Amino acid sequence: MKVALLYNQKPDLPENTPKYQSDEFAEWDNPETIDAVANALRERCDVVKIDCNPAYLQQIITTLLEEKPDICFNITEGIGEPSREAQIPALLDMMRLRYTASDPATLCLALDKARTKEILSYYQIPTPHFRVIHSLSEGMVFLNEHHQFPLIVKPLHEGSSKGIFERSVVYSVEELSRQLREVIEQYKQPALVEQFLSGREFTVALIGNGETLEVLPIIELLFDHLPKDSRKIYSYEAKWLWDDPENPVEVFKCPAPISKELADEIASLCKRAFRALRCRDWARIDVRLNEHGKPFIIEINPLPGILPNPDEHSCFPLAARTAGIDFNALINRVLDEALKRYNLAI
Ligand SMILES: Nc1ncnc2c1ncn2[C@@H]1O[C@H](COP(=O)(O)OP(=O)(O)O)[C@@H](O)[C@H]1O
Ligand SMILES: [Mg+2]
Structure with missing residues (x-):
């Protein structure tokens, strides 16, 4: 082949x-x-x-x-x-x-975090409340509405924590205004304003299709190593500045130390989200808990990052390793899932 x-x-x-x-x-x-x-x-x-x-x-x-x-x-x-x-x-x-992996429709949707959330909402899959602000004038009207802080302000179309900083978590109208301006002017795209979830964070790797879709061991993102007063988020600073390969710290825990009930709830939520977005073969889904411990979908990554070196903190290969699937087996498994989908085999 x-x-x-x-x-x-x-x-x-x-x-x-x-x-x-x-x-x-x-x-x-x-x-x-x-x-x-x-x-x-x-x-x-x-x-x-x-x-x-x-x-x-x-x-x-x-x-x-x-x-x-x-x-x-x-x-x-x-x-x-x-x-x-x-x-x-x-x-x-x-x-x-x-x-x-996924088709163009799903790949475009996943890069529009709000469209993704609209589809999740249709299927009653929990995702934080949100608004999209397209322009500064729309922002001016929005600022006068009633807000329940804290909120998080993100660029609508980015990934890899681009445009998500410590300051993106806002506690006042002034901070909200500043971040709307930053996203709309500097990132030249609409701003997604979301209810901030203060609970634990997980990321979930899924492989397969249809009835045989499999959830790999859940990863918890740890924030203990971040500076004491920092927001507990996987920000640009946390991903690119504070995670120093010279000075390794534990940023992920896999499998996540959570109850079987919570793990099952997260797994079932992620499977529903994978299917709602019509993902194919593999995807990684970010999940966060609210203050009551209830899980919500943050975003869906239908082309997950896969750094082969275990020192580089790459989630999908870590989840696979924890399930006893090494890097080569992971890649071949994804290939097999796609071949099965096309009714082909090696
Ligand atoms: N609604 C939210 N509540 C709490 N934290 C959030 C929320 N949205 C994003 N975050 C934090 O910001 C990080 C990056 O956001 P995400 O939407 O996953 O962007 P990216 O595409 O860059 O991964 C998340 O891993 C999480 O730590
Ligand atoms: Mg993410």
């Missing part, structure tokens, strides 16, 4: 560029991740690697036409627009090629 591995490789940036300054490419993969996925696929398949940088668009299409892969393993993040993760899958649909 021939598999095309489709990816976006991070461009070479000048030496000493701090991690947090390479923002535009934050979600693109490094060569170690790409090689690790390729090596895993090579255990059973012929692998063609295709760098899907938009600068090589013609080359991407030519290679796909010439190689005629049986299936593509898609980890492309795309560029720019809220459609970015759907760009390559839409091209693959047009070329009638098979691929792993």
